[in-house]
Structures are given as C-alpha cells and as structure tokens.
Amino acid sequence: xxxxxxxxxxxxxxxxxxxxxxxxxxxxxxxxxxxxxxxxxxxxxxxxxxxxxxxxxxxxxxxxxxxxxxxxxxxxxxxxxxxxxxxxxxxxxxxxxxxxxxxxxxxxxxxxxxxxxxxxxxxxxxxxxxxxxxxxxxxxxxxxxxxxxxxxxxxxxxxxxxxxxxxxxxxxxxxxxxxxxxxxxxxxxxxxxxxxxxxxxxxxxxxxxxxxxxxxxxxxxxxxxxxxxxxxxxxxxxxxxxxxxxxxxxxxxxxxxxxxxxxxxxxxxxxxxxxxxxxxxxxxxxxxxxxxxxxxxxxxxxxxxxxxxxxxxxxxxxxxxxxxxxxxxxxxxxxxxxxxxxxxxxxxxxxxxxxxxxxxxxxxxxxxxxxxxxxxxxxxxxxxxxxxxxxxxxxxxxxxxxxxxxxxxxxxxxxxxxxxxxxxxxxxxxxxxxxxxxxxxxxxxxxxxxxxxxxxxxxxxxxxxxxxxxxxxxxxxxxxxxxxxxxxxxxxxxxxxxxxxxxxxxxxxxxxxxxxxxxxxxxxxxxxxxxxxxxxxxxxxxxxxxxxxxxxxxxxxxxxxxxxxxxxxxxxxxxxxxxxxxxxxxxxxxxxxxxxxxxxxxxxxxxxxxxxxxxxxxxxxxxxxxxxxxxxxxxxxxxxxxxxxxxxxxxxxxxxxxxxxxxxxxxxxxxxxxxxxxxxxxxxxxxxxxxxxxxxxxxxxxxxxxxxxxxxx
Amino acid sequence: xxxxxxxxxxxxxxxxxxxxxxxxxxxxxxxxxxxxxxxxxxxxxxxxxxxxxxxxxxxxxxxxxxxxxxxxxxxxxxxxxxxxxxxxxxxxxxxxxxxxxxxxxxxxxxxxxxxxxxxxxxxxxxxxxxxxxxxxxxxxxxxxxxxxxxx
Numbered sequence: 011x012x013x014x015x016x017x018x019x020x021x022x023x024x025x026x027x028x029x030x031x032x033x034x035x036x037x038x039x040x041x042x043x044x045x046x047x048x049x050x051x052x053x054x055x056x057x058x059x060x061x062x063x064x065x066x067x068x069x070x071x072x073x074x075x076x077x078x079x080x081x082x083x084x085x086x087x088x089x090x091x092x093x094x095x096x097x098x099x100x101x102x103x104x105x106x107x108x109x110x111x112x113x114x115x116x117x118x119x120x121x122x123x124x125x126x127x128x129x130x131x132x133x134x135x136x137x138x139x140x141x142x143x144x145x146x147x148x149x150x151x152x153x154x155x156x157x158x159x160x161x162x163x164x165x166x167x168x169x170x171x172x173x174x175x176x177x178x179x180x181x182x183x184x185x186x187x188x189x190x191x192x193x194x195x196x197x198x199x200x201x202x203x204x205x206x207x208x209x210x211x212x213x214x215x216x217x218x219x220x221x222x223x224x225x226x227x228x229x230x231x232x233x234x235x236x237x238x239x240x241x242x243x244x245x246x247x248x249x250x251x252x253x254x255x256x257x258x259x260x261x262x263x264x265x266x267x268x269x270x271x272x273x274x275x276x277x278x279x280x281x282x283x284x285x286x287x288x289x290x291x292x293x294x295x296x297x298x299x300x301x302x303x304x305x306x307x308x309x310x311x312x313x314x315x316x317x318x319x320x321x322x323x324x325x326x327x328x329x330x331x332x333x334x335x336x337x338x339x340x341x342x343x344x345x346x347x348x349x350x351x352x353x354x355x356x357x358x359x360x361x362x363x364x365x366x367x368x369x370x371x372x373x374x375x376x377x378x379x380x381x382x383x384x385x386x387x388x389x390x391x392x393x394x395x396x397x398x399x400x401x402x403x404x405x406x407x408x409x410x411x412x413x414x415x416x417x418x419x420x421x422x423x424x425x426x427x428x429x430x431x432x433x434x435x436x437x438x439x440x441x442x443x444x445x446x447x448x449x450x451x452x453x454x455x456x457x458x459x460x461x462x463x464x465x466x467x468x469x470x471x472x473x474x475x476x477x478x479x480x481x482x483x484x485x486x487x488x489x490x491x492x493x494x495x496x497x498x499x500x501x502x503x504x505x506x507x508x509x510x511x512x513x514x515x516x517x518x519x520x521x522x523x524x525x526x527x528x529x530x531x532x533x534x535x536x537x538x539x540x541x542x543x544x545x546x547x548x549x550x551x552x553x554x555x556x557x558x559x560x561x562x563x564x565x566x567x568x569x570x571x572x573x574x575x576x577x578x579x580x581x582x583x584x585x586x587x588x589x590x591x592x593x594x595x596x597x598x599x600x601x602x603x604x605x606x607x608x609x610x611x612x613x614x615x616x617x618x619x620x621x622x623x624x625x626x627x628x629x630x631x632x633x634x635x636x637x638x639x640x641x642x643x644x645x646x647x648x649x650x651x652x653x654x655x656x657x658x659x660x661x662x663x664x665x666x667x668x669x670x671x672x673x674x675x676x677x678x679x680x681x682x683x684x685x686x687x688x689x690x691x692x693x694x695x696x697x698x699x700x701x702x703x704x705x706x707x708x709x710x711x712x713x714x715x716x717x718x719x720x721x722x723x
Numbered sequence: 724x725x726x727x728x729x730x731x732x733x734x735x736x737x738x739x740x741x742x743x744x745x746x747x748x749x750x751x752x753x754x755x756x757x758x759x760x761x762x763x764x765x766x767x768x769x770x771x772x773x774x775x776x777x778x779x780x781x782x783x784x785x786x787x788x789x790x791x792x793x794x795x796x797x798x799x800x801x802x803x804x805x806x807x808x809x810x811x812x813x814x815x816x817x818x819x820x821x822x823x824x825x826x827x828x829x830x831x832x833x834x835x836x837x838x839x840x841x842x843x844x845x846x847x848x849x850x851x852x853x854x855x856x857x858x859x860x861x862x863x864x865x866x867x868x869x870x871x872x873x874x
Contacts, residue, residue: 441761489763489829537781537813540772543764549772549779557760557779664816 015115018063018208020184021231022108025052027250030712033094034253049097050079053691054102067117068107075100081133091261096128100255166564185469187280190240197230197237198430198532205553232535238635241281245332246274249288252294256319259298266301266316269294270481271637273323278330282424285404289397293334293420294319296393301338301418311415313337323577329448330379335419341412346372353378353629370410376399402564405431423448433531433560435552436509437524438486444531444550445520449511449563451524457505464508464521465616467596468676473508474520482508482519483651485561491543499516513567520566533560545569595678595698595705598658600645600671605703607678608669612708615662616674621655633668635659642668643711660708667711731830733737733824736806738786744826745817753822756782756805770818773805780807780814784873788817789844808864817864819842826859828852833861846860 030051036042075097082089085253103125110118152381204227211223247356249271256269300309302317307313322333347361350372361369372378376395399407406424425448433444434453447669454475456462464471464482471482508519540546547562580634595607615635624631624642658669678698693707733744734753759771759782768787773780784807804814833850840848840860847866852859 073731204778330857441763463774491763534770534779536779538811539769540765540781541760543762545764546762551774551777553777555774556758556772560761560762 012063012115013065015111017408018059018065019108019112021059022056022104022549025056026101026105026108028052030098030254030621031250033101033687034257037089037091037094037257043083046079046083048418050076050083053079055568065107065111065117067120067122068104071100071103071107071122071125071129074126078129078132082702093132094257095261096125096132098257099125100129119585141352157245160581185240192470194241197234200230200533201654202551202553202555203235210552220492224564238279241279242277243280243283244274245276245278245283245330246271248290249274249321251291252321255291255295258300258604259295263299264304265298265302266305267298267319269314269319269321271321276323276325276330278424280331282404285400286406286422286424289400289422290321290332290334290398293395294321297334297336297418301336301340303339307339313453330424332422333388333419334422335417337417340414340416341370341373341410342368342414342417346370349378365413370412373410374408385717405448407448430530430532431560432528433550434528435526435558436507437484437526438489439491441491442526442530442552442556443485444558444560445509446547446560446563447528450509451512451517452510454508454510454519456508456521462508463617464506467616467674471521475510475519478517480508480517480519482521483566484521485566486523488569511563511566513564516567518567531560595680596658597675597678597698597703598656598671599673599675600669603702605675605698606645606671607698607703607705608658608660608708609705610677612660612662613658614666615659617657617659619655619657619670633657635666635668638666640666640668642670642713644670645706660711662708662712665712667708669706669708669711726803730827731861732827732834733859734806735859736785736804736817736819737821737823738819740790742823742826742857742859743785743789744821744859745806745808745864746861749864750808751809751814753804753806756803756816756818762787773816775807775814775816778814780805780816782816782818785817787817789841789847793851812863817835826852826854828859829859832860836860 029049029052032045032052036045036049039045053072053076054530057069057076058074060066060069078093078097082093103122107117107120110116145482157520164510201531207223211219239269252271253269256267259265279655297319298317303311303313305315308317313438317336317338320332320372322331322335324331343366343653346369350356350369351358353375355372355375355378356364368575373394374397378394398408401422401424404424406422408423409421410418411421432447434447434450435445437447454462454473456464456473460473462473466472467479471484473480473482507522509522509525510517510519512518525704529552533548534550536546536549540549545562546559546562547565549557550560552559594610596610596613597605597607600606617635619633624633625639626632627639631642633642634640640659655670655672657675658668658671680696680698691707691710693705695702695704697703732747734747734750736745754775757773759773761771764767768784770782770784773782777855804819804822806819806822807814807816809815831833833852834844836848836851838845844860847862849861849863852861
C-alpha cells in the first residue's frame with residue numbers, strides 16, 4: 011500500500027477512536043467548547059487529509075459533518091440526542107470506508123446520500139445560518155495531547171522539523187509492532203545469556219572479567235526495562251470504545267447510564283490489552299443492558315434514575331486489577347437457580363444447599379443466560395464463559411460479587427505482561443517446573459514428623475489446613491514421572507511440599523518434592539506438538555541455560571476435580587467452604603459389614619495406627635496423638651485389638667476421642683437433618699445410597715457417659 | 724513457478740546402520756545434542772526440549788518417530804547429533820546417531836519407496852536412491868513432526 015495512504019489511515023483511525031468518546035462526552039456537556047473544538051478539529055483533519063490523498067467520498071462526508079459542527083459551535087443550538095446519533099453514524103461510516111481502504115487501497119463504492127441529507131438536516135436546527143467555516147486552525151490550540159493526529163496541518167508528514175508545530179511529533183516516533191516484538195525477543199535472549207554469564211563468572215573467578223560484566227549486567231537490566239516500557243499502553247486504549255457502547259445501549263433501550271472510568275493511565279502490556287479488550291466490552295455491555303434497570307424501575311426502587319457503571323484499574327504487586335461495577339439490579343439468584351435447574355446443571359437439593367456466591371458462579375457456564383429477552387446487544391448466552399476463558403488464557407482470574415437489587419461487581423486480576431512472569435521453581439522427581447506465582451496462595455511443608463500431613467480419603471489425597479480439607483494433586487503421579495518404589499521409600503522419611511493454589515475460587519494443593527526459588531522467567535512460546543499437552547502453558551530458559559516447562563494451574567484444577575470423587579457439589583465450587591459441611595458424613599466400616607458414618611465436621615484427623623502403639627492408661631486404651639493422650643474406643647465396645655487399624659479422631663470444644671475402625675470409605679452428603687448432640691451413642695440411622703447407615707455420635711465418645719459404659723462392660 | 728531443480732541435496736544421517744537423507748533446504752543447522760529437558764506426557768518419540776541459543780527446540784527421536792526397529796543406539800549413545808529443522812515457525816531437532824555426507828541426488832533417478840516399509844515411512848519418505856553401495860531413503864521432514872506422526 012502507498013505509504014501516504016498508510017499514514018493517512020493510521021491518523022484517521024486515531025482520530026476516529028477519540029471521536030467516539032468525545033461525542034458521547036459532548037452530549038453530556040454541550041457547553042464544553044474545548045471538546046467541541048476538538049471534535050471539529052478531528053473532522054477537519056480527516057477532511058483535509060482525505061482531500062490530500064484523493065478520497066472523495068470520505069472528504070465529502072467529513073465536510074458535511076464539519077458543517078454541522080460548525081453550526082453547533084457558532085450558533086449553539088440545543089444538542090439533541092439525534093444530533094449526536096447522526097454524528098456517530100457519520101463516524102461509523104468513515105470507519106467502514108477506511109476499513110475498505112485498508113483492504114484494497116481504494117475507497118469502496120457506496121451510497122452516502124441518506125447520511126449526507128441527515129447531516130444537512132442538522133443544519134436546519136433552530137438557526138439555519140450556515141456558518142463560515144474557519145478553515146485553518148480552530149480556536150484553542152493549546153498544547154493538547156489528546157491526539158497528535160488532531161493537528162490540522164495536512165503537510166505534517168513532510169514538515170516534521172519546521173518549528174513550533176512539530177513539538178509533539180518530534181518526541182514520538184511510530185514503530186511497527188513487529189519491530190517491538192522482535193526487540194523484546196532479542197532482549198529476552200540477552201537477559202538469558204547475561205544470566206548464564208553471571209553464573210559462569212560465579213564459578214570461574216576471573217578478575218579481569220568482573221567489572222565489564224557488572225556494567226553489562228546493569229546495561230542489560232536497563233535495556234530490558236525500557237523495552238518493556240515500549241510495549242506498555244494505557245488501559246484507556248481498551249476503554250475508549252466503552253462510552254459509545256453504553257450510549258448505544260441507552261438509546262436503544264431508553265435507559266440512563268453514566269460510565270465512570272478511573273485509573274485510565276494504568277499501563278499494561280499491549281498483548282494483554284488486546285486479550286482483555288473484548289471481555290471488557292462484553293461485560294460493560296452486559297452491565298448496561300442487564301444490570302442497569304429502566305429509569306422508572308430505578309425510581310421506584312429509590313435509586314437515582316441514572317445508573318452508574320464504574321470502571322477502575324490499578325496496579326497491585328505486579329498485577330493489574332480491573333474492577334467493573336454497576337449499581338443495577340444485581341444477579342437474580344432465583345432466575346439463575348431456575349435456569350440451572352432447567353439446564354440440568356444442578357439438582358434442586360444441590361441448589362438449596364448452595365451459597366449465593368456459588369449460585370452466581372453459574373453465569374460462567376457456557377450458554378447460560380437469564381435474560382428474558384434477546385436484545386440486539388446481548389442476551390444470547392454467549393458470554394461470561396468466554397470472558398472467563400479469555401482471562402484465564404492470559405493467566406488472570408475473575409471474581410464476582412453481587413447483591414440483588416444493589417448491583418454487581420467484577421474484579422479481574424491479570425498479569426502486567428505475558429512475556430515475563432514471576433514463577434516459583436519447583437522440583438518433582440528430579441525435574442524442575444515453573445509454577446506461576448499469581449496462582450499460589452501459600453506453601454506448606456509436609457512430613458511424617460511435622461504437624462501437616464497428607465492423608466487419604468477414599469484413595470484421594472487431602473491435606474487438613476486450618477480446619478479445612480484441601481484436595482491435593484500429586485504432580486509426580488499425574489505426570490507419571492514418579493518412580494513409585496523410590497518415592498515411597500523417600501516419602502516415608504522425607505519431606506514434601508504442598509503448593510496451595512487457588513484457581514477460579516477453588517483452593518487445592520499441588521504436591522511437589524522440592525521448592526527451589528522464585529524467579530522472573532521469560533515465557534517462550536512452545537512448539538505445536540507441546541501445545542496439545544494443556545498441563546503446560548509454555549516453557550522458559552533458566553539462568554543455567556536449561557529449559558523448563560511452565561505449569562498451567564487451571565489445568566491442574568481440572569485434574570484435581572477428576573480425582574475428586576466426593577459427590578457433593580458441581581465442579582468449580584469451593585468444595586469445603588460451603589455450609590454443606592454440616593451435612594457431610596465420613597463413611598467407614600467397623601465391626602460387621604454394614605455402613606457406618608460420622609459427622610465430618612467433628613472429625614479432626616484420620617490416621618493409621620499400629621496395634622503396638624496403643625497403650626493402656628488407667629486400664630483404658632489410649633494413643634499418643636499430637637503430644638496428648640487420646641482415649642480410644644473400639645466400635646460398639648469391640649475390644650481394642652493389637653491389629654493395625656484406622657483411627658478417626660473426633661474433636662469438639664477442646665475435648666477429643668479416637669474411634670478405631672476397619673476401613674475408611676468415603677465422604678457422602680446427607681440431605682436430611684441430623685439431630686445434634688444427645689446422649690446416645692448413635693445419633694440416627696439413616697438411608698444412604700439405599701443402605702441403612704448408623705451415624706455415630708462423636709459427643710458420646712468425648713463425654714463421660716462413654717467412660718461409664720466402658721467401665722461397666 | 725520455476726522448474727523443479729534437477730538435483731536434490733540431502734544430508735545423510737544414520738540410525739544404526741540404516742541411512743536416511745534429509746533435504747538440506749530444510750536444515751537450519753547440525754550440532755551435537757545439548758542436554759535435554761524431559762517433558763512428561765508427550766508421545767514417546769519426543770525426547771524433550773533443549774535450549775538453542777535462547778530458543779526452545781523440541782527434540783524428536785528420528786528412530787522412534789520412524790518406528791524403526793530400535794538399533795539400540797540413539798538414546799544410549801552419549802554424543803548423538805541434532806539436525807535442527809524449522810516447521811511452521813517452530814524449531815525441531817531430529818535426533819540421529821550419526822551425520823554423514825551431503826549427496827547431490829538427481830531427482831529423475833530417484834526411485835519409489837518400496838511397499839515393504841512400514842506405514843509411517845511410506846508417508847514420510849519421498850523416495851529412495853541407490854548410492855554406490857548403500858541405499859538412502861529421502862525423508863520429508865515435516866511429515867515426521869507433531870501430530871502428523873501418527874496421522
């Protein structure tokens with residue numbers, strides 16, 4: 011394409027981006043003359059440069075728009091929504107034409123007569139005096155950095171260096187994105203080579219190398235920082251379209267919505283910016299369309315007629331937080347419930363037991379929409395699942411908080427850049443992996459000796475962490491890189507670590523052998539055949555030159571869910587934060603073959619015991635547990651034998667007791683109510699999975715009654 | 724379109740005693756294989772990844788990729804060679820036991836692949852050529868990579 015046309019397109023597009031916003035803003039503040047001048051100037055520039063490159067159609071449209079605006083400026087008629095709508099239509103048309111030019115290099119053929127007559131119609135507003143168009147510089151050419159493209163000098167590309175006018179353009183240079191990408195790639199390589207050099211220098215101490223190496227080190231760090239900076243763009247680039255979208259929704263549906271944007275200058279990597287553009291647009295559109303109520307509804311609810319959508323962006327510890335909140339009707343839990351039932355995503359009982367938070371999560375399911383009607387803007391149910399998928403793709407998270415009647419708020423947490431991330435280097439079976447730091451909430455050391463210990467429930471490993479059961483994924487086992495015998499031998503004495511991770515609000519633990527260090531890693535794209543293995547999101551090269559794989563936490567969650575055979579809540583739900591725990595039963599077998607159960611909330615630990623470890627104190631069997639003597643019982647007064655068995659440790663209000671059982675089976679949910687407390691040994695007998703099941707009363711074992719019975723028998 | 728060249732230059736590589744030819748137009752470089760990082764969950768012919776001056780290269784065992792009877796050399800030989808090729812923007816390293824000479828092969832006298840070879844080789848080979856006392860099988864390297872191996 012002709013270089014001049016390319017330049018023209020670039021400038022015009024920049025202008026158009028500003029126009030959308032400026033027009034919407036102008037509708038609100040028709041008195042803002044500076045803004046009007048700005049709008050006028052952009053149309054003028056477009057007109058001017060169109061003529062310069064010979065684009066008749068565009069030039070004609072821009073000319074008419076300029077006329078209409080000139081009228082607005084000189085005669086100040088009442089600015090009606092119609093006025094703005096026509097101008098926005100004009101902007102759209104210009105966009106359409108420039109898109110055509112971009113493809114073919116020539117103006118596409120089309121009929122603009124209706125638009126032009128609409129624009130002419132604007133001139134017939136209250137005053138009909140056709141204003142004199144000031145063709146050169148319009149008023150208020152203050153050093154406005156709104157846009158460099160807004161300068162009405164057609165010859166700008168050629169007159170870069172004749173004084174005065176070129177102040178801004180002299181300080182900025184357009185660089186193609188490809189060049190930037192290439193630069194970033196080279197710098198990444200440079201950083202890696204530097205790391206290798208530094209490592210070598212540490213082992214091979216050659217004095218003469220040391221000072222230049224130091225300087226090199228410093229220079230490269232600076233270079234890296236600066237190149238990173240070139241890739242950063244303010245988030246306002248992604249937001250610029252939003253006011254227009256909100257306005258369109260308002261006009262179509264007759265709503266009143268204000269959009270506020272805070273932290274527009276927050277900068278993030280352009281790659282990340284591209285990825286969140288569409289999700290943001292979708293969410294804002296949703297907020298305007300579904301969130302904010304009609305003015306009369308709002309009035310009746312005691313809210314101001316005009317709804318608010320607030321966007322806020324800020325940096326926080328290497329991440330960007332973006333909040334999108336509205337003061338609309340909030341998520342209707344009942345509607346979500348009935349939709350979930352209808353779509354068979356959950357049963358009625360499950361829904362009954364869910365927290366509002368859990369129910370709200372359904373909106374992230376594919377095809378989930380509660381909109382009663384489908385508008386041209388949204389409601390087709392293609393939405394929040396895609397939004398979340400996109401955000402997760404760049405290693406981000408999205409959380410939702412909504413109060414019915416008061417509004418909804420989304421919080422998006424995304425990394426600053428995709429190119430360089432902070433990761434924890436971990437090791438499993440001698441192989442190192444990088445674990446993105448964003449997903450990690452804490453690290454727990456587990457060993458046979460320390461307090462924290464990996465237990466198994468129905469074959470699935472769990473960790474008891476501050477009173478909650480954390481499902482675990484064993485990385486080595488999943489990746490099949492564990493040499494079973496070796497690990498078991500090592501595991502007996504050895505120490506391993508649990509990386510406590512939170513993905514999509516679900517906490518789970520990843521068991522690894524060793525935790526090495528935190529490192530800033532440069533993410534390298536992986537080759538095609540590695541991409542099929544979703545457990546890895548990329549690879550990187552460490553300082554010592556070795557290649558390691560970057561783990562994908564959301565995929566690990568997936569793995570955890572598969573292993574999770576607890577038939578309680580649908581996937582994606584925080585399993586054990588729910589009040590369901592009240593009704594969770596630990597199933598076990600003891601004595602005869604029938605199923606027994608105990609309320610899980612009173613179970614503090616499960617462990618295997620050797621018969622030899624059981625001691626007698628005051629004639630009754632006890633067991634040393636966490637530095638205390640734990641009274642233990644056989645089921646149904648069965649004698650405490652010398653065989654190895656499982657011990658269920660009950661704990662409640664500071665007292666504890668142990669129950670010896672033959673086998674721990676599973677956790678199950680019971681939907682009925684269970685009597686609490688009581689003095690009987692058996693709380694209730696219930697039907698669970700078509701089997702009659704005795705539910706033991708842990709309190710009985712902890713009470714003095716047990717001693718009495720025990721002694722009597 | 725220009726007329727296809729009369730001769731094709733191929734680099735001879737060895738898997739045990741079997742000789743294969745890789746067209747040099749595909750080859751980016753040949754080097755002694757650097758240490759590999761094992762990557763779990765991949766098809767068996769992918770031996771891992773390696774660092775080639777800051778680029779991550781996927782190492783594919785040519786022997787396993789071609790489902791050749793294992794001559795017991797490729798992985799146990801410490802200094803096996805890497806023939807680096809580029810495909811679709813990604814770099815791959817074909818691991819071979821030994822690298823030989825470059826031969827200029829007249830395209831006209833290239834023979835068809837004998838029907839007795841295994842299916843993979845049928846897809847991955849473009850022809851055979853009779854050298855003085857050896858037969859060289861000319862490969863289409865891009866057919867060996869990624870998901871196309873089993874296709």
